[in-house]
Amino acid sequence: MPSKKSLHIESSGQLCIYCGACVGICPLNCIYLDETRITFDEKICTRCEICVKACPVGAIEIG
Amino acid sequence: MGQDRRTDVLVIGAGPAGSMTAKWAAKHGAKVLMIEKRQEIGSPVRCGEGMSKEWLGEVGIKPGKWINVEVEGARIFSPSEKVFEINEKHAGNEVGYVVERDGFDKQLAIDAANAGAEVVLKTAAVGILKENGKVVGARVKQFGETFEVRAPITIGADGFESQVGRWAGIPTNLALKDMDTCLQYRMTNVDCDIRYCDFFLGKVAPGGYVWVFPKDEGLANVGIGVQVSQIKTMAEARNYLDAWIAKHPGYAKGKKIDMVGGGVSISPPLKQTVADGMMLVGDAARMIDPLTGGGIANGCIAGKICGEVAARAVEANDASAAFLQAYEKGWRVRLEEKLYRNWLAKExxxxxxxxxxxxxxxxxxxxxxxxxxxxxxxxxxxxxxxxxxxxxxxxx
Structure with missing residues (x-):
C-alpha cells in the first residue's frame, strides 16, 4: 500500500485560531476540535486536502 | 453533574439557536438541560456581529446592552467601488444592529436559565446514545469524566462543525462550493461610517464579500468570506483580506486588536433535520442564509419552533420522527423558501x-x-x- 502524505495541523496557536472551519468541512468527520487543540484521525484521513483550503490562516499543511 | 442522569430535553450547544430552543422548551413545561463545551458562553466570538432586527419580537428577544450600533442601512460596493445604498429594512439579515455577540449569546442563555432550563458549562457531547435506532441522549465529558445523559429528545445545536447530525446519520456534509471560509480583524483607527454596514463584492472576495461592520466611531469589524471551491493555496482567505486592507488607506492605517475566523455554510437547506428522538437547529442544520451568511435570525426563529415542539413531544410522550415533523414543517414554512431562493441567487x-x-x-x-x-x-x-x-x- 502506498504510504500517505504527511498532514500537519499547527494547533499550538502560532497559526491556528481554533475556528473549526476544517472540522465542519471534513467529509470524513475525522478532525476534532477540543477548545485549544485540534487533532485528526490518521487512519481515516485520506489526505483529500479540503481542510487545507478551508483553513483561513494556512495552519494545515500537507507534505 | 458527574453522574449519569435523565432529563426531558437535552440541548447540545449554548449558542443562540440552542438557548432559544432551551428557553421555549422550558417555558412550555419541559425539563431542559443545555450543555456547552466552552467555559464561557459566547466566547470566543466567531462572527461578523451584524444582524437584522425586525424578527427579535417574534421570538421574544428584547433589545439590550449587547447592541453596539444601530445602522441606517447597507452600502454595496462594486469592484470599481460604485456604491448602492439600501435602507436597513430591505438589506437582508446581516444589517440593522452591530452587536457584541458574546453579550448577545449570554443574554439568550440567561433567558433560557430564567425560563427554567439548567445550563452546564465545560461539558462536551462525545457521542449519542442510540437504542432500537432511536436517539435517547448523549455521552458527555466533563472535567475528564465521561457519563450518560438520557433524554427522550436530544437537540443538536452544535454549530457549523456539528457532530450530532453526523452521529445520528443525517447527512450534513457540505460541498466545497457551499462553504465560505471567513476571517475578520477588529480594527481601530479606521475610517468606517457608523451609519452603514459595508459590503465589497467581486474578485476582492471570490464567492463571498469583504465586510466592514462599524462597532463605534473609528472601530469596526473588517472581515472576509471566500468560497472554498475558489481557493487555490494555503491561507488564501487571509491573503485576500490583507490585500483589501492594503488597498484601502482608511483601513491600512488602522490597527488590528482582535482576529476571529470560522466556516459559514452557504448551502441549500438540509432535506432532513429530525430523526427519532432528535432535532437539529441553527448552523448545525445549515440554516445560514446562503446569500448574506447571516445565521443568527434563522437559528433563533427555528429555535423557538424547535423548543415548542420538543415540549409538546415530552407532554405527548412521543419523541418519534413522525411527531417531530411538526418542527420540520414549522421551520420550513417560515424559512425554507427564502433560504432556497437565496441559495439560487448565491449560485x-x-x-x-x-x-x-x-x-x-x-x-x-x-x-x-x-x-x-x-x-x-x-x-x-x-x-x-x-x-x-x-x-x-x-x-x-
Missing amino acids: KLCTIQDATFDKIVDALQGVKLDKLSVHNILKAVHEKYPEVTKEFEAFL
Missing part, C-alpha cells in the same frame, strides 16, 4: 464577473426601489444594461 452571484457587478451597481445608483427584490433590481438594471439581465432570465 448565480458566484459566477458574475467584476465588469457585470459594476454595471449592476451602476444601474442602481439613484434608482429608488420601493421594495428591494431580485425582480425589482433586475428591472432597474434591464433599463440601462439590457444585455446584463439576459443571463438572469430565470429570476424574471
Whole structure:
C-alpha cells in the first residue's frame, strides 16, 4: 500500500485560531476540535486536502 | 453533574439557536438541560456581529446592552467601488444592529436559565446514545469524566462543525462550493461610517464579500468570506483580506486588536433535520442564509419552533420522527423558501464577473426601489444594461 502524505495541523496557536472551519468541512468527520487543540484521525484521513483550503490562516499543511 | 442522569430535553450547544430552543422548551413545561463545551458562553466570538432586527419580537428577544450600533442601512460596493445604498429594512439579515455577540449569546442563555432550563458549562457531547435506532441522549465529558445523559429528545445545536447530525446519520456534509471560509480583524483607527454596514463584492472576495461592520466611531469589524471551491493555496482567505486592507488607506492605517475566523455554510437547506428522538437547529442544520451568511435570525426563529415542539413531544410522550415533523414543517414554512431562493441567487452571484457587478451597481445608483427584490433590481438594471439581465432570465 502506498504510504500517505504527511498532514500537519499547527494547533499550538502560532497559526491556528481554533475556528473549526476544517472540522465542519471534513467529509470524513475525522478532525476534532477540543477548545485549544485540534487533532485528526490518521487512519481515516485520506489526505483529500479540503481542510487545507478551508483553513483561513494556512495552519494545515500537507507534505 | 458527574453522574449519569435523565432529563426531558437535552440541548447540545449554548449558542443562540440552542438557548432559544432551551428557553421555549422550558417555558412550555419541559425539563431542559443545555450543555456547552466552552467555559464561557459566547466566547470566543466567531462572527461578523451584524444582524437584522425586525424578527427579535417574534421570538421574544428584547433589545439590550449587547447592541453596539444601530445602522441606517447597507452600502454595496462594486469592484470599481460604485456604491448602492439600501435602507436597513430591505438589506437582508446581516444589517440593522452591530452587536457584541458574546453579550448577545449570554443574554439568550440567561433567558433560557430564567425560563427554567439548567445550563452546564465545560461539558462536551462525545457521542449519542442510540437504542432500537432511536436517539435517547448523549455521552458527555466533563472535567475528564465521561457519563450518560438520557433524554427522550436530544437537540443538536452544535454549530457549523456539528457532530450530532453526523452521529445520528443525517447527512450534513457540505460541498466545497457551499462553504465560505471567513476571517475578520477588529480594527481601530479606521475610517468606517457608523451609519452603514459595508459590503465589497467581486474578485476582492471570490464567492463571498469583504465586510466592514462599524462597532463605534473609528472601530469596526473588517472581515472576509471566500468560497472554498475558489481557493487555490494555503491561507488564501487571509491573503485576500490583507490585500483589501492594503488597498484601502482608511483601513491600512488602522490597527488590528482582535482576529476571529470560522466556516459559514452557504448551502441549500438540509432535506432532513429530525430523526427519532432528535432535532437539529441553527448552523448545525445549515440554516445560514446562503446569500448574506447571516445565521443568527434563522437559528433563533427555528429555535423557538424547535423548543415548542420538543415540549409538546415530552407532554405527548412521543419523541418519534413522525411527531417531530411538526418542527420540520414549522421551520420550513417560515424559512425554507427564502433560504432556497437565496441559495439560487448565491449560485448565480458566484459566477458574475467584476465588469457585470459594476454595471449592476451602476444601474442602481439613484434608482429608488420601493421594495428591494431580485425582480425589482433586475428591472432597474434591464433599463440601462439590457444585455446584463439576459443571463438572469430565470429570476424574471
